[in-house]
Amino acid sequence: MRKIIFLISLAVVSICSVTTLSAQGIQEKSLTLHHGSIKEIHSTLPTCITVANDGSDAIEIVFPANVEPYLEIEIDKRDDILSFDVIDESITHRELNAVLQKNPIRVRMSTAVLSDILNTSDMSITFEDGSVGEWFQVINTGTLFVNGEVLAAKKKIEYYNTGTFTSKIHSYNTTILCLTNTGFLYTNGYTTAKYVEQSSTGIENTDLKVACEKLSISTTGSGVIKYEGTVDDVEIVSTGRAKILTSKLN
Amino acid sequence: MKRLLIFAVSLIVAIAECSAQQSIDELLNREIDSGTTVFKMAVKRDPETGEIIKRVKEFTTTGNKQLAKEFVEAFESERDNVDGWEENRNGGVVQITAVWVNPKRIYTITVAGSALSVFTQTIYREEDKKSK
Structure with a gap:
């Protein structure tokens, strides 16, 4: 039909x-x-x-x-x-x-x-x-600027970026935060997510405050990835030139 | 005078304990923040207070003999401060385990050629039976 x-x-x-x-x-x-x-x-x-x-x-x-x-x-x-x-x-x-x-x-x-x-x-x-x-996904291949005080998706917030993406959100209120980047991605703020996953082959500028159970970072790219707060389980695989700052965790 | 002496000795012991394994931690933190890294960390918390009971870190890297050498030297520099020391050298493979008692820390380094693995475990307090 x-x-x-x-x-x-x-x-x-x-x-x-x-x-x-x-x-x-x-x-x-x-x-x-x-x-x-x-x-x-x-x-x-x-x-x-x-x-x-x-x-x-x-x-x-x-x-x-x-x-x-x-x-x-x-x-x-x-x-x-x-x-x-x-x-x-x-x-x-x-x-x-x-x-x-x-x-x-x-x-x-x-x-x-x-x-x-x-x-x-x-x-x-x-x-x-x-x-x-409940599930919020952003796919960007161009130039994207997102701003606001809060972004509240009950289950998951996902970013897929191959372009230039600036996300200035004060608080990402969700359960899973997933950032996938092959372009340039700027993300700052605080997240309530229990699981944070970041995967990058591009340029990353991340400054996130977390209070989560699992943080997983995989990067072959460059830039600065900074996390602070409390995490029970951290996994970092970095084979690129990214500077990953996790000394303020836990 | 006796009290003063006891206080001074206690202070020296406390400072020595605080600085134990410091050079290894500093090297570890430097490398974790610097870039090419495979790093894992897990903490176990008291479910009621959120206080960290146990922390485990694992750092691995390959292709950097100089870094492996620096880590071995950092371990060796702590040898006089440790409560337990085990060392195995077999051909190109070096494995060292250093143990501190208070708080309980077990640090292990394995170097095989340019492959380096550092494993650290810190137990801040023994778990209660109910939180196991």
């Missing part, structure tokens, strides 16, 4: 969009979509996302009006995915990226069940509340 996917395309929702002038004098288009439980965000374009948890189902999106014909903004209501992509083949990703670098797509949404972020371009995410799904 053919699977039914409900797609709300920009063409449909642009009916209820509004054009305004930004502070930089650029004509901006804003539109509001309605979906209260986005689980995944996929983006191949520069985006600035603010994730709140205020119970609203409105997703407010603002972007330069001149890129509208090339943008594809979709909500897949079956899988709860919000995605940003290029729709028109007359413009390349590179050209559209160049335009959006200075004026990225701005998104404000509310969800407490976000479980996947896939970024292949430039993205920044601000978590106002920090409540995400």
